[in-house]
Amino acid sequence: MPITLLPIPAQHPYVRAIRPENGWEDFVVLGDPVVDPADPARWWPHPALEPEWWEEHDADVVHLHFGFEHLGVAGTEAFLAALRRRGIPLVYTVHDLDNPHLEDQTDYHRQVALLVDQAAHVFTLSTGAADVVEKRYGRRPQVLAHPAIVREPATAQPGRERAGVFLKSVRGNVVKDPEFYRQLGAEVYLHEDAPVLRDIADHGHAPMDDAELYRAVSAHRVVVLPYVRGTHSGWLRMCRDLGVSVAVPDCGCYASQAADLADPGVRVYRTGDGADAARVVEELLSGWPAEPGRKVVDDEIHDAHRVVYRKVVQSR
Structure with a gap:
């Protein structure tokens, strides 16, 4: 019998990348439910995080990635209790040691503690994050590198000498001081209107599909991640897939x-x-193009997840 896997969410680029493009023949992967008919691509808040959802639905294993912070501590406990009642194992990937959307991390850290403690298996994406999880919560996750985001990597174009900063929105974890961007001297791409940065934006841009985004990013030699907190970055992986160098802050586990x-x-x-x-941008420009280091082997990442899913289901 095939194993029914419920990823939360299913269509995030990272979550799609940890399984083969055509899936596994011995798995049924459930897609994201439509939570808003006016915006069918929106997966949050995911209804499977609510105990009531499990009264009418089922799965053999749940893999939680993102989108649970709205539950709070009590809601997280209720979600975990619902899975226990059904005998459904949870796999949890610690993407965010600190939630990039939140200022106060107190409740979020308590939620992560519950998930790390009660999950049948825990992953994370770097040894630095694994060290923090082990120190904070007493359990060491299995480390698997971030898989490739760009399935067919393009060669970066010579393009502009200046760096680029892409701001989909001015979220809580993004530098808001315009002086940062003036000092940086980068081209600023601003998606959503933000008065605090409007005057220094070189480009306003509408939402881009993947092909447009890859072209825009690979027109630069360097991209800067202007974050003040966070843990890992799909943007970092995407830029390196495209041959673009990346300047990252010393917070989180980007390094x-x-x-x-x-x-x-x-x-x-x-x-x-x-x-x-x-200064770091100039160093990266002078050394561009930078050859990739150890290759991310996506087949190994796919196989590792498949093995864990099978193991936790067999141990139910």
Whole structure:
């Protein structure tokens, strides 16, 4: 019998990348439910996180990635209790040691503690994150590198000498001080209108499909991640897939994500320091193009997840 897997969410680029493009023949992977008919691509808040959902639905294994912070501690406990009642094992990937959307991390850390403690298996994406999880919560996750985001990597174009900063929105974990961007001297791409940065934006852009985004990113030699907190980054992986070097802040585990792969195309600047970020950009420009370090082997990542899913289901 095939195993029914419920990823939460199913269509996030990372979650799609940890399984083969055509799936596994011995698995049925459930898609994201439509939570808003006016925006059918929106998967949050995922209804499977509510205990009532399990009264009418089933799965053999659940793999939780993102989108649970709205539950709070009590809601997380209720979700875990619903899975226990049904005998459904949980696999949890710690993407966010600190939630990038939240200022106060107290309840979020308590939620992560519950998930790490009660999951049948825990993954994370870097040794740095595994060290933090082990220290905070007393359990060491299995480390698997971030899989490739760009299925067919393109060669980066010579393009502009300047760096680029892409801001889909000015979220809680993004530097909001315009002086940071002025010091950086980067081209700023701003999707959603944000008065605090409007005057320094070089480009306003509508939502891009993948092909448009890859063209825009690969027109630069360097991209800067302007974060003040966070853990890992799909943008970091995407840029390196495209041959673009990346300047990352010294917060979170962005440096560890690259160091695990011995990637010379990623360098670290002091968080929030535009002048230091500009220095790192110049270093990356002078060394561009940077050859990738240890190759991410997607087949190994796919197989590791498949093995864990089978193991936890067999141990029910």
